Amino acid sequence: MSTPARNIAAVPEPAPAPRVSDEEALDLYYWMVLTRATEERALNLYRQGKLPGSYYTGRGQEAISVGMATPLRKGPDGDWLSPWIRDLGSYLVHGVPVWRMFAQFMGKAGSTTRGKDGNLHIGGREWNIPCQVSHMADMIPLTVGAALAYKQRGEDRVAVTSFGDGATSRGDFHEGLNIAAVLEVPAVFVAENNRWAYTTPISKQTKVTDLYKKALGYGIPAVEVDGNDVLAVYSAMVEAVAQCRAGRGPRFIECKTYRMAGHAAHDKYESYMPMELLAEWSDKDPLKRLEQSLLEERSIADGRLEKIRERVKDEVHEAVERADADGYADPAEAHQGVFAESADA
Amino acid sequence: MSTPARNIAAVPEPAPAPRVSDEEALDLYYWMVLTRATEERALNLYRQGKLPGSYYTGRGQEAISVGMATPLRKGPDGDWLSPWIRDLGSYLVHGVPVWRMFAQFMGKAGSTTRGKDGNLHIGGREWNIPCQVSHMADMIPLTVGAALAYKQRGEDRVAVTSFGDGATSRGDFHEGLNIAAVLEVPAVFVAENNRWAYTTPISKQTKVTDLYKKALGYGIPAVEVDGNDVLAVYSAMVEAVAQCRAGRGPRFIECKTYRMAGHAAHDKYESYMPMELLAEWSDKDPLKRLEQSLLEERSIADGRLEKIRERVKDEVHEAVERADADGYADPAEAHQGVFAESADA
Amino acid sequence: MPELTYLEAIRAALHDEMEIDDRVFVMGEDVGRQGGAFGATKELQQRFGELRSIDTPVAESGIVGVAVGAAMSGQRPVAEMQFADFVSCAFDQLITCAAKMHYRIGWAVPMVVRCPNGGGVGGGPYHSENVEAWFHHHAGLKIVCPATAVDAYGLLRSAIRDPNPVVFCEHKFLYRRVKQDVATGPRDGQLVPLGKAAVVREGTDLSIITYASTVQLSLAVADSLAAQDVSAEVVDLRTLVPFDRETVLASVRKTGKALIVHEDNLTGGFGGEVAAVIAQDAFEHLDAPVRRVAALDTPIPFAPPLEREYLPLESDILSAAADLAAY
């Protein structure tokens, strides 16, 4: 059922989609279920008034967040991953423990920012996840810089970032992609085209609504994939990462998908998002699709899936409890950390 | 001899190149000769230490500066024109008197900025030429804004700006073009691809060295023309302006040319620009080519050209004398003008 | 006279100026059908059409640059930053094009950039900044920081009519928390001139000089001080550029003591400029050090206890004021 990636620029055809083993597919399933469950729980906590700020969900985009992170090497010496705010799954796959996600949303000391930042502004050296900023597209040049560092040192690591359709309108998208192309660095750019930027439909964002075509203006090989098909995203990513590691310069992947709710939990999206389209895309739910594929195409017993779902339930439960029990950082910490004492701290 | 414009995006074919009458061609010749003569004189003045700052010449790019400005309506209620620093000819054609150009280079009170700015940072409401800033590509969003104003008021005016290949790397190029496309404003973007940005060859600026292809990423119809052929530039511009006035949204014209000297008068370009290429392009000199076309294809008597050259000589001579005789603005003026007292001042 | 929140007052000002001047239009991310992230431009598109309430792509530099060009071409753009923080992306256009055009060429740039400013709303480092002090260094930009609904309305209308680029800092914390009777109406609405500070409470023992969200806090402090028989004058600057130096100096010359308060962080905040002016031009009248109370010199932390630590609180102002009074 995996939609083959469509190759755009005049570059080597991508290798045929790698065969994804049953174990790998089940692994993807685990992460997607975990992502969905974590987000559902967080949204409930938000509604109960237990999370300050607002809550941004990536429901319906888990195939992208999980699919793009899975092929990457983990750890401080692994690949750089700077995911967009819809990509909670990427953080999990790349190593951030679930409870720290909840701690982050709650602003607790156990958050990766010790409560200094909220939302999916999460990261840390131990996972090689920089802490994203709010300003859309700003992380693109940073990702190019990480890729440059790897190239300078001759390491076969890659740097990956994801962003929404709205981010493609910003100057830093342009400057970052152009520099990446010219310097031929091992960076993968993952565009998540969910057709909305807050209340702005993609038709008011750009005349070129196929985002992969934008990569052409930089000479970056680009593919377009079904963003609701985790196997398609995963396969495209495996290929892009392989090209990067082989020193063939940056790659661009557009994942076509749809935003399945408001911009954030406080957004009354019913006033502007057509309900028919939401219903239509709801049928394409990436988790349902993977489940179907596992059950029907791969004939995996439902019991195995059920076990995964149970495991996730427990994990999320424990995570929330741990985050709940966690305290806030001491207010004195607000004064600390403006400057680093050492580069390796 | 006019190279037909190559149409890129899937839009109406441009109308066949308009027939340029002999009188029109002679007019183009006059402006090109005036541009060349003004610049040669300015360069000499710079070498004699009579101009503060440095001097940037557009020698070899006069077909662009003159060709793009000629089809535009002049005056305060005419078309907005924001030319790049290589485009001295555009200022002249669009109405700025020659002596005020020299006054500008000298920093005299008669400069359009009263000495507050130098270089081709020239302009004024009377000509609808905004005063460009140094920051490359910054004038692109401004030009889109002018075009938006015309569209809002239902006027059939257009807004035009030109820029170099280097400017296409900047975020404001990207944001400006994208907004122009989405808002469908009557703006014409003229890219002057002279293959260098200071010491940086275009190959280090972008992987997509045909700049018209970049317009594709915004859905803006784009053509590529021989930038050393004034009739080609002029014709492409006539067509683009007509499309804009008809409400068909923005247009993009790439003029392929070559930078015939250093970045500025102080630049020792011999150290990095290949001499063979300079020699090759010297044969394509736009002024020579127009002259040839006038003499050979149009069988115009050399005497008429000679008369134009004489007239220009006198005009430049007088202009320099007038600028020379002009004084500096009173230092007290340095304190004045930060804020406007009225919007119509 | 309708009672309006600060946010409603802003919307009313936009509406009323659009009603009487066809050249005025709003633009920005989601300002159209949605009416903006906070609703400041709500229903303006329905009333005035898509050409006067323009949804733009996400491109702050482009938005501001487009506004500059439109302003130079006879329009009166009011550009919205979705949050003030994102004006960082438009910094170049503001200081390079908008600020310096008139000085260089005498061509006015009548435009407004609306910046939803400030903390206290759990927004974290990137949805809480106070941006007014990013700009006063750059000659050619006016900077407005209203503290009340009446001022929000009257100053915004004046800003739109002003022939210069204006950075209009609206405080998000005040949006729905501050309410006042506001005289609105396209023709009868009450304007407030730019460049005039307001002595919002008279006093004789010390001057509290402040603006925006800390005006209310300072008034509350003045109340507390009154209970201790200390008479504090409170000056609301209202606009930082032009800076109403006369009102500030007159106040300090009268009281002999100056406490400068803002929510923005201390170093490089506008308070430094105010303190410098006082230390030079009211020195002979000073009976005590010039004090500043402001936020920490750090990014703005997200977690509620950390953000509270970051922000200047009423108690911080009170203790500084009491110290100063006792000096």
Next chain:
Amino acid sequence: MPELTYLEAIRAALHDEMEIDDRVFVMGEDVGRQGGAFGATKELQQRFGELRSIDTPVAESGIVGVAVGAAMSGQRPVAEMQFADFVSCAFDQLITCAAKMHYRIGWAVPMVVRCPNGGGVGGGPYHSENVEAWFHHHAGLKIVCPATAVDAYGLLRSAIRDPNPVVFCEHKFLYRRVKQDVATGPRDGQLVPLGKAAVVREGTDLSIITYASTVQLSLAVADSLAAQDVSAEVVDLRTLVPFDRETVLASVRKTGKALIVHEDNLTGGFGGEVAAVIAQDAFEHLDAPVRRVAALDTPIPFAPPLEREYLPLESDILSAAADLAAY
């Protein structure tokens, strides 16, 4: 010990750090084969290769953002702005990403952005700005402003080694006009620590607090004052962030009078912050108003007579200092 110009000292510092630390690299427009618009990176590409001396497209925001990412990934980038003025285009990356990363997540961003600063060279409004005061408001950035060749060398090496993002303001006017014996060499070169002001001339009657291009002018003024039996102390701040408040306060407490001088324009300049600190923390020692001498609050005009009017001249400093001494 070679006699080097300020510019040569900068090049030597880059060279020496690159020699001993493979992680250090330079990047920017035309920095490679050309060695930059001023030659600060001359021959570094020939010596260290294209991966450590990188010609970039014209994209200041991208350049700084790439530097942030590389710095976070173990490198030590030194990015060049062709002129300081263009750092306006990179403002967002500097304050949003570089400045706030460590505070939020404890991940250091060891990088330098070199900014050729300042006027007096006929550059006009867009090739003459002093950008140091664009940044001190934003916690997390260090700001360095050397006045001599020795400091240019020693401070740049310290800036490169510092684990934080540093805005390094080099004054173009000084590039070739200032010369000094400088102890260079990858291992033996003499570093100058960030955060320490220098009392470059001791005195007892007033303190002139300054940095960068106005240090020489202030020393000349001190000479003139000495002839009138006035003893002026001159403090060169050298770095604005961290600000060496102790040295400044000690000087003012000693002399009782403070004159703050910078080439940057007055309002919003760093001098306001210095004045505010003095007015609060040295108030009891002040015998006179805190004075500032700075450029006009306008863009920087191009024509020589206008630019002279704009800039603070030695005579302006002298007359302010004499007034203060006589107060």
